[in-house]
Amino acid sequence: MTDTSHHAADRHSRIPATIDDLVLPVEREGSSRRTFLKLAGFGVASATLAGCSRGVTRLVVPRLDASDSVTPGLAYWTATTCGGCEARCGVLARCRDGRPVKLEGNPEHAISRGGLCAVGQASLLDLYDGTRRDGALVRGKKASWNDADAVVRAALANSRVRILTRTITSPSTRAGIERFTKQFGASHVEWDPRSASAILAAHDACFGARVLPRMHFDRAHVIASFDADFLGTWLSPVDFARDYAAGRRPDGDDATMSRHVHVESHLSLTGSAADERLAVAPSELRPTLALLRKHVADLAGAADAAGSEPTDAPYATRIEHLAQELWGARGKSLVVCGSDNAGTQALTVHINQLLGNYGKTLDLEQPSLVRRGDDKALLALIEEMRNGKVDVLIVDGLDLVYELPDDVGTTEALTKVGTVVSTSPLADETSAVAAVVAPTPHELESWNDAEAVRGHFSLSQPTVPPLRAARTLRHSLAAWMGDDTDDHDLVQAYWQTSVYPRTKAKGSFQSFFDRALHDGYVAVPSPERTRARWRADGPAKMLAASAAPAAVADGSLALVVYSKVGVPEGRNAHNPWLQEMPDPLTTLVWDNYACVAPATAARMGVRPGDVVRIADGDAAVEVPVRTLPGIHPDTIAVARGYGVSGTDRFSSIGPSWLEGELTVQEGGTVGRRVSPLLTLDKNSLRTSGRAVTVTPTGDHEDLAGTQDHHRLEVPAHLAVRGGAVRDVALVTTFEKLQKDPDHAVHAHEAHDVSLWPTDHANDGPRWGMAIDLAACNGCSGCVVACQAENNVPSVGKDEVLRHREMTWLRMDRYFSGTGDDLRVHHQPMMCHHCANAPCETVCPVLATAHSSDGLNQQVYNRCVGTRYCANNCPYKVRRFNWFDYPRADELNNLALNPDVTVRSRGVMEKCSMCVQRIQEGKAEAARRGEDVADGAIQMACQQSCPSGAIVFGDLHDPESAVAKLAHGPRSYQVLAELNVDPGVTYLADVRNASEFANGSGTGERHG
Amino acid sequence: MDDPHAFERVIDGDKTLTQVTHDVFSPLERRGTGRWWAGFLLAVSALLLGLIAVAYQVQTGIGTWGLNRTVGWAFDITNFVFWVGIGHAGTLISAVLLLFRQKWRTSINRAAEAMTIFAVMCAGVFPLIHMGRPWLAHWVFPYPNPRGPLWVNWRSPLLWDVFAIGTYFTISALFWYVGLIPDLATARDRANGMRKRILAFFSLGWDGSARTWSRHETACILLAALATPLVVSVHSVVSTDFATAVIPGWHATLFPPYFVIGAVFSGFAMVLTLMLVARKVMHFEDYITQRHIGAICKVLVFTGTIVGLAYLTEFFTAWYSASPYERFVMLNRVIGPTGWAFGIMFSCNVVVPQLLWFRRVRNSLVTVFILSLLVNVGMWFERFVIISTSLGRGFLPSAWASYTPTLIEIATLIGSFGLFFTLFLLFCRFVPMIAAAEIKTVIARRHANDDVAPEAAGAAARPEAPESSETTERRAA
Amino acid sequence: MSRRVHLALFTSEAKLLAALHSCRDKGLTILDVRSPYPIHGVDELAGIPRSRLPNACLIGGVVGLSLALWFQYWTSSIDWPIDVGGKPWNSLPAFAPVAFELTILFAGLSVIFGLLFRSKLLPGCRGRISDPRVTDDCFELAVTRANAALSDAAMADLWRDSGAIDTSEFVEDIR
């Protein structure tokens, strides 16, 4: 294994044995001299000594033991696995002084390959969540683990035991559950709130194997996605985004670009990246696929395979064209579908089968294991519970009461269970009715393993001594079985018995395990082979078994319950970084809302922010409306994951002042719970297609967003000739780029004339970035990565409403075109580090000036806060500390990066181009007596980007990756005509579409 | 005005020296009138409100203002530029008109200069409190320090402001004070006890010696000659805060003259407002006559028209530049979301002053008073429009944002008026509001022209004294 | 050494000027004239030289200008050059406003302090106030007979003829 990161060599399992050995770098401020809080590198505590004229005496408290594990001030990386979702990406936890301060993607992990999404980045903050449970509860009261275990053991004896979990991706936990179920005759039900049950069922019917194929978007030349948000929220977005970007490399001699057609009801992140996007009503999805199957079957010469499924779909010609494109790329194409309808999924399976994609772009042999949940099994379990046939129910990782619709009667069903055991680390609605709560720890403070794709194993190891008394499910189950083995040993034992023997590696188990621990990832061929055999009658059977969703009647709208990129599920609702991450499509924060097409809103007579009641029978939800282009006009989309109880904790987030409003009222919730409108029919939990009536309630709520104007065009009545569109986000087509790369993008040129002599010639490096808009899909992982790296505070809804978000890196989103030609442009925007920076000239006190290596430096401690620099910034990327943002939670403060100053009130801040990383890189190079190698320093945003859209380096080095990109054919600079000479270059977006119906945003207006 | 001496005859009711002294100084020696106290209490209340708002803001953070990541300045710098502008008329009256030997200035120059100083004080508050960390404001001064020493950025217009405003305040205040010394001596010589001792301290031992008078006159002429380019430079420098920026709507070479003329315009409007009130309250009808008001009105209509021309020039420049950003900003200014503010600005500053072409309007004190207030409002909005609408919709549409003031900002604006009027009312009570010595010079000169001794002239003129100012005006015409 | 100073108070500028002429004719040394406002022509009659404040003004201005230009240049180009927005170390055009303001400031302060110090107009100073009416409506003439042979009676006549409303005299030490 080669080290791609120079930090790799430093990676160890260096976890102090006990909390006492850990020098918690908490600075106790004993005086009023609290201007800047920085978590100093090692144990420095300040205390006021009586009678000391110097005021503050700072102490240095070195460790007692001389082991060379943790050097104060020096970061080390620990390989582990992300616990943010079931995709289980590999991460390297950047640790300082015995605690993780930042999560970075592990480039050696074969599935995630170095990327990390917003949820993964933000999972760090959950570790330092002070509301996590500390120790076990018995009937709501704190109890010792022994007492709790005794209660559970007593209940387990001679009873019907059920374990309800999400998809278990940890093989050792799965083994533990199997052992447990055997011992107690229990059964294990897996269920996922974002279920892939329909896909699994369709494969079961068509292949005889209930598996989720692993999708290879990089191998597909034509991708047709039907309501599958694979770049944003679907299954394994980091993996998919990496693959997707790999298949779309529009530059160079070996240029290749997949063609992506997206069909959906709601506007998803993936839809916004597509080359062609078709909006259909939820009920039209199945006919559309049926039509596609018909055409593909015709092309395959298997017309009779098409069956009698209705094909009365819109976009008949486009679908026919798509069929031809797919057929032309058969074996190199991919049709994916996110529908919860098994019949629809069966059509997808059938089309892929007709195209010969199985075994090529779809892998059943080494399937994905990220979803195994079975809606039917859950329904059966609830039925059992209702009938009083369950004595002990162990619920792990699920807030059943929150997730399921109210008419299921989940709470009543739970009360009929003898003993409910919850493992929830936070107070949720399910654990509220649990007899015993045995909370689970955070991924970063525990041992764990994962197998998200068969044969690909990753390991989790603690990066910090447990901050809370908690046990993994595996550990608890073992304890209840009477096995007092340590959790680490449980994992290691599994690896010794089940993983190690499969390797061909020489050497002892210990060396294998240590290596795996060091790398965080190991590929072990699986002896298991999916026994999949195509059953020609599968699709028809499945279609017959699954009713097609009915079209909604006039006057109703079809409801789509979707997942947001930032807060995909209720379990993410407690994370302020995610709550405040602007949704890449609506740019809204801290809320869910009903997205409707502007025409639909006009028809209903509602304006954005007006609260509507979405009802079907007794089930109703009241949410504010948000208009969003691209949504099918008969659709109303509401995000799940909101209305989680306990989120009123955020009532205290952000500054409190005279006119400040709470983010959430005491006792309220962030957003609204939309579960009442989910449908639990006999096969599955349905999230889309329910016919609902929408009526305005007359209330109005302001929605907090980071963007007020959403189009590249200025408002029509203000559009002067030649100024209707802002050439900010440029797009070209792959065809044009192929034909004439040098003229495919027409950008403004800088006029390189200067009145000034260049008397500070810079012969050293000039750090800069290149951002590929063709690769960027707007997932906003970089936004959260930047927030985590740079100690950017979360400021709350009211402040965002006042346009005072603090994010250094924002994800601008523009629309251009209309209807089916709607284009969505995502553009990461941060400080451009202009060589002729307008901000620098105007600062009276030299608080912002240029460095010799081309950085626009912001010196917080010099800043007096005139805000002149921000006014004069053409990109509006400077952020002002309007208040002292609350930093009272000391546990939470452990997530702060000790290498970055926490800014006080009244000073300006902005993207520093991760200058702490540059300085570290330079200092390390100096220490080793080497030059800084290209790629050795990575920006936080760059590191997290699954698509590799951001490249950092020395613009003065013609051989550097960034310099090559910056001079490539697609490069352009935003507002180059101002001659500010920015250090950030964009590469124009490329869409693999032959023609744009609408010229906007194509950069074609300048000859 | 056919009468070549109309402007020469500065005051009505031919006064003797004794009368002038009495008229100017006796109000200072009486107790404050009820009206004065009412005004003072109102002003102090406003000031207190402002102080509370500022204290809260400094304690809590700039976040208590309605600013945001896009609009970093709004009320604060608007108020700053507004008050600096107000100040300009005072200097203009005292310096420029002195150089041009305009005698009519003598009745109002003292008050106008006081207005300048107080307005600059009000203005100076805003750059200070608009800082995120005002307790570090001394960092804008280049003094030796242990940081290297780290100096300041001489390229920043804000730093130029520091020097421009600092110099302007210093020179204006000292100029004013130098002119005040003879009158303070007069007051001293009319007073007894503690009051005399205090006045003796401040009058610096003035004894009316011819040598001193000679130097005093030279000094005044020199200071006037210095203050004239100074006053032009101050608002030019203030305008460079915007003109040197890259922001469309700010980035305009027109700004320095445009701001200076706007400042003169707003300053004269404020002078008019104050003089109309003061002549009524302090019974200075004979000193601040219809002729003075008429003259100021003419200045207003002149400068107002130039201001209008400047507005149109801005539009022309935007159109002619062919820069889509500049064109957009101008259009947005008029018909964008804050078009109403532009409407107020344009009607108050350009349309309304045109009424002053009519003598009937000029002769109606009530109308003139209302007009002067409207011009003040309009000029405040001019700065608001330039600052906040230009910032709100800049280059990148993603960053566009609007601005709404908070209660704290409104209270701070009220507080600045409170400070201004508190100081002005204190000035009315404790400092001779009319430059008595200069009036005496004018009287003496007039009588010298008429070859009549002042005593005799005074006696002869006495029967005419009760004549109303309006009849005088008519006769003059 | 001491001298006898004669003071006379007049109610009008004309009377004062007439008396001034008489005193000059009589060869009296005119020590001072005190008036509520500056009287043109008195300077020549009383032999008061032209003020040299314009020189002070010029010197102050030149000092201010050179100091400002040098200091700005020195701090930004010599002592600690810092790259600000890509501008050259010596951004002379940008230094103009401050240089201009400091020129004015120094010139103005030179004039004012020149006036105050030359005329001994300083806090705590007490002027030679013989009669408070000179700051109101009266004009005072101070003469001495040092170089003129004029009797006391002639002196009194002079005052009476020129219409003085009040006269006095005192002996002054001169160093």
Add this chain to the structure above:
Amino acid sequence: MSSWTAPIVFAACSLVIGLGAVLAESNVRVTGNNLGYEPEQPIHFSHRVHAGELQMDCLSCHYGAEKSRHAGVPPAELCMGCHAHVTSTLDVKLQEKALAEAEGREPKTIVSVELRKLYDALGLDGELKTDPTKERRPIEWVRVHNLPDYVYFDHRVHVARGLACQTCHGPVGSMERIRQESTLAMGWCMDCHRKNAADPTAARATPAGGAIELGDGEHVSIDCARCHY
């Protein structure tokens, strides 16, 4: 009262205030600048003995300076490398040895008062064996060289460039108790940095002798973001 009294008093007051302002910001030891700070330490550790008489290399204890931003204070166990054997001064040891020989017994371990504190911290008993009943308590040294939180000083680079520790920390080898020898003010840092940045070909002499070793194309940084970020 002379007519000049008031102006003179006025001028004098202005002068005093002005001077005070300049002094407060200058390199002279005044409030806010810890020049000469020499606090009591929990253990009377003598740099004079260790760094001076014994000629120990600074980096042997403060090894962090070589690879990290912080020089660090050594962990107590590092002291045990020597002090497992050296428990008191040689004189006392020899005396005890002589006494023990005279009394015909094994010499006892004599532990000096100050070293006792070290052993206590490590939870060691009289014979320097781990005493499980004793609590291990880290030693709370008083930090002498303090920089504000917004200053990210990096020892590693300075050591790599061959800068002698004494350049900034003064003659530590002659200090009984550690004392702040430099103001550590920004101007003090900048003095050296600016001198060397201005002329990269200069001799680069450091105040304590020695020279800075820079590679080709490298220069001493005077960028703000070298320390402030």
